[in-house]
Amino acid sequence: MSHKIGLVGKPSVGKSSFFNAATMNDVPEGAYPFTTIDPSVGEAYVRVECAAPEFDESCTPSVGFCNGGVRFVPVKLVDVAGLIPGAHEGKGLGNQFLTDLNEADVLVHVVDFSGETDIEGEPTEGHDPRDDIDFLEDELDMWYLDVLEKGLERYRSGYNGEEKNVEEDLAEQMSAFKTNKDEIKQVILGLGLGLDPEEWSDDDKADVAREIRKRTKPMVIAANKMDKPVAQENFAEITSDPDYDHLSFVPASAHAEKALKKAAEGDVVDYRAGDDDFEIVGDISEEQEAGLEQIREFVAEFDGTGVQAALETALFDEMGAIAIFPGSANGRSDTQGVFRDCFILPDESTTEDFAYHLHSDIGEGLLHGIDCHSQRQVGADHVLSHRDVVEIVTTN
Template sequence: MSYRIGLVGKPSVGKSSFFNAATMNDVPEGAYPFTTIDPSVGEAYVRVECAAPEFDEECTPSVGFCDCGTRFVPTKLVDVAGLIPGAHEGKGLGNQFLSDLNETDVLVHVVDFSGETDIEGEPTEGHDPRVDIDFLEEELDQWYLGVLEKGINRYETGYTTEDDAIEEELAEQMSAFKTNEDEIKLLVRRVGIGFEPEEWDDEDRLELAREIRKATKPMVIAANKMDTPEAQANYEEITADPEYDHLTIVPASAHAEKALKSADQAGVVDYRPGDSDFEITGDISGEQEQGLEQIRDFLSEYGATGVQAALETALFDVLGVTPVFPGGANGLGNERGEVLPDCYLIPPNSTAEDFAYSLHSDIGDGFLHAIDCRSNRQLGKAYEVEPRDVIEVITTN
């Protein structure tokens, strides 16, 4: 199971910079719209505290790496360019944008908190980032509404068989959003509009579209360019605004993350991505030192650069993904001499049996019971897996 985190936002907010900082790949960046024509897919990492030290072992990750007890587990990051107002009507790179967006599991909305770009991404001053936050939600809602309306239309014009229920029709029409009948049913009930679409007015439809969007495209806001005083002032204001309470906002500086990673690669600092501090280890000029000390101040104010934090908040907090280590009750090593080689990211609310299936369908089919490797306790198939569990599956085969 591999998750895809999508970076979205109007042009020039720093999506490519964020993407590059998170993946250290080379994607063109520049302060003008449409630099990134094709969506870029790269490998980023999310941090998970390694379980091996608890067993007095040293792990040998098969993918990603482990740095002083912190596992860096790979995840896919997608730079989804091309969102401008009216994208759902096919303006700009709208349609490409929408189909790329469908492939993502969770979104990080990169917002230029400095207010130095207007709604189209052109240079300006004093732009309110709240406008961008609202615009993106509305844009997505309109897109969902369009697809929802098609489903209602099909239902009403009788393309479906007599006894097809509306949730069935909508689940089919909206299948690209990875929803299903049960979810649609639940959301129709939540909106409280009944199951007769002829009775849904425009507002009901929009509200339902919005609920489906929220359920299928959970989102975190990365308040980017937080290294500028303008962004810091906007951040103070917006995080104190009750209208925006429902959002998860992570303060971020793609520039700071990129600078630290570059300095680390050049051997002049020792920086572990996501950390709240770093050490200067090489010879640097006074100017470089001044720049790095500014970044250090930023880290002590905001806890980190926010790039790792935004990805992890999206995956673990908003989406609810569970990291779990396949282990062995009689030691963590396998027959190839690897120690705790894997850390799986599995869907929220997964059971021990689901976990077994994520290892291999044969392991799922032959599931007898599982073992919690920390306590050696036996776990039944309905056991709900907890983050950082170390589990061995015992099978009949």
């Protein structure tokens, strides 16, 4: 039941490199477009500060691992094929790409900030990464608009009988986007539109499509290839451009992350994924040392390689997910030990949602929860916060 994070972007921006760095997989990478054709799914991790030390406990994670008080909780990462302009009309790998992307709960848009690949992923110089950011949003919006138009057609044809209801027809047509009629109605009314789509202009329709896309495809931008000076210049410029204020950017170097993980595997460095420093522990050549020292400067300046940070910003900040530890209020550990699990739940999850997440029987038998930090009882509809430790009390 782990969450799925999708890596998207035009060809040759470094999606597969990012994927390999995060998952330590070995899918092909290449300086030519469409190196990746079929999506690969791998296991990556998001970091959560472990709650066990706060209870003077040690933890024995059932999945993932804990390193120096940092829990690495598994998530699924999907490396999809590159997207080029016109994908919604089937260009490049077209609709297949869009279908793959739809399975993700949240997206990391990998952008080549060096500007050394053009919009189709071919080598160039001086390309403005803003064009990539715009085009991906536009492409998604046009895809949503196509589906929205089909929903409007359904409405016009009276698909759902005499009682015409636009939000219901749209919700049915757009169900693959994991939206529903309440959300669609909210969007329509929020844009100041009425519920009769015959009165909407083309711009209104585009606005509705865009707003639904924004809500259903939370996204963070991984500004990749930041190990190149030209990428750093572009980053400074774009992150201070007011037109891009609404987006969150994480500076990243998939190359740096991969180099560190490889070096750690070979016992050359002591490196914990996501950290802003590492220790050289093996015998290395001068050349290797110089390379590692360059990476050290990078991670010190950008607070890590950005690979972990991009995944976590996507899941926790953009999607609003929270991590919950099942706990026991009296501190007693059972035979299986405490703090075995750390679950990632959606935004606004309640005690009851958590109980059902554990098991439907637990959900059905729920009496109340106990917030283990405060030792207070919490009701079924109490909204949980990130890193809460909760005991569920049931009738059975």
